[in-house]
Amino acid sequence: MQITNSFADNQSYRLGTTITEHLLLCQDQCPDASGQFTRLLSELIISAKLISREVNKAGLVDILGGTGDINVQGEKVQKLDDFANQAIIWRMERSGLLCAMSSEENADVIEVPDNMPKGGYVIAFDPLDGSSNVDANASIGTIFSIHRKLDKEGCGSMDNFLRYGYEQVAAGYFLYGSSTMLVYTAGKGVHGFTLDPSVGEFLLSHQNITMPERGKIYSINEGYTEYWDERTRAVVNYFKSSKNDRGKPYTARYIGAMVADFHRNLLYGGIYMYPADSQDPHKPNGKLRLLCEAAPLAFIAEQAGGAATDGTQRILDIKAKELHERVPLYIGCKADVEKAMEILQEK
Numbered sequence: 001m002q003i004t005n006s007f008a009d010n011q012s013y014r015l016g017t018t019i020t021e022h023l024l025l026c027q028d029q030c031p032d033a034s035g036q037f038t039r040l041l042s043e044l045i046i047s048a049k050l051i052s053r054e055v056n057k058a059g060l061v062d063i064l065g066g067t068g069d070i071n072v073q074g075e076k077v078q079k080l081d082d083f084a085n086q087a088i089i090w091r092m093e094r095s096g097l098l099c100a101m102s103s104e105e106n107a108d109v110i111e112v113p114d115n116m117p118k119g120g121y122v123i124a125f126d127p128l129d130g131s132s133n134v135d136a137n138a139s140i141g142t143i144f145s146i147h148r149k150l151d152k153e154g155c156g157s158m159d160n161f162l163r164y165g166y167e168q169v170a171a172g173y174f175l176y177g178s179s180t181m182l183v184y185t186a187g188k189g190v191h192g193f194t195l196d197p198s199v200g201e202f203l204l205s206h207q208n209i210t211m212p213e214r215g216k217i218y219s220i221n222e223g224y225t226e227y228w229d230e231r232t233r234a235v236v237n238y239f240k241s242s243k244n245d246r247g248k249p250y251t252a253r254y255i256g257a258m259v260a261d262f263h264r265n266l267l268y269g270g271i272y273m274y275p276a277d278s279q280d281p282h283k284p285n286g287k288l289r290l291l292c293e294a295a296p297l298a299f300i301a302e303q304a305g306g307a308a309t310d311g312t313q314r315i316l317d318i319k320a321k322e323l324h325e326r327v328p329l330y331i332g333c334k335a336d337v338e339k340a341m342e343i344l345q346e347k
């Protein structure tokens, strides 16, 4: 099977190259692929279809609003957070492909129960990113990061998760927006698939996504300017200045769901930032979680020709010390991320 290269004139959407066909093709080209990874992604896709179905019913059935619980991150749990978390855990623990899981919503490692078959992978995920946007019908998503289990560790070991980002075997996200999309990388480029509800399949719609060298959008919650240090303010002022390397101010866009902000910047070119809030004792390292938010998106950004840093080092070079570790994040087009890092490091 030949997959065409150009999105604009390709036939793969109309004639329907499904995600399964794409994965099988990639598997054929990778001599050490066991097929387990393909099956793992297929199971994840079913979870995402279930979440997408619930998201699309929001407003019609009683799925909006909070559960009344506060999660391990100290944040309000939305009903859809809860549904998405359960949908993923339920399918993943029955897949036979995983050994353990880590969810943004759960304090500890979730082991696959003893009576279920185990596999060679572990997954970290944010079941619903941007869930505070749910009630307003704005885009939200699911982010995932897949590692191979460490040979020497038992399934429940935290060390299976406390790894470098560069060790990820795959990462991706589902975006529940004007359409539902899957964007993923397994280290051979970034590919996007759009759910066609009429056939119930994710069809290849964006092959080999690449980011421009420099973007035109900056995305940051500028409401927190007062909390930033002087260097962080200088970064944002650079993007707003007509004297920057682009020669004109960047456009500001901020949805408040990182996955949606990242996706737009991936396609149009830009930088997303969630800095350390030096004045806010609750967010000394910003808000975003290394394992289930920053590292997977950093893998995708790099595979698309972009970059991701915490301001001092490459996100993928950080070894997690805690399951829910937070990290400042600057992610997007390479020249923009490098410029942000340069300004942050100026004395």
Ligand code: AHG
Pocket: 075, 104, 126, 128, 129, 130, 131, 132, 221, 256, 257, 258, 259, 287
């Ligand atoms: P989550 O819904 O998984 O808790 O993540 C929300 C995150 C991220 O998606 C978003 O970019 C950021 O929170 C927005 O935070 P602010 O409201 O502080 O800008």
Ligand code: MN
Pocket: 126, 128, 129, 130, 293
């Ligand atoms: Mn999130």
Ligand code: MN
Pocket: 081, 104, 126, 127, 128, 129, 130, 131
């Ligand atoms: Mn979340």
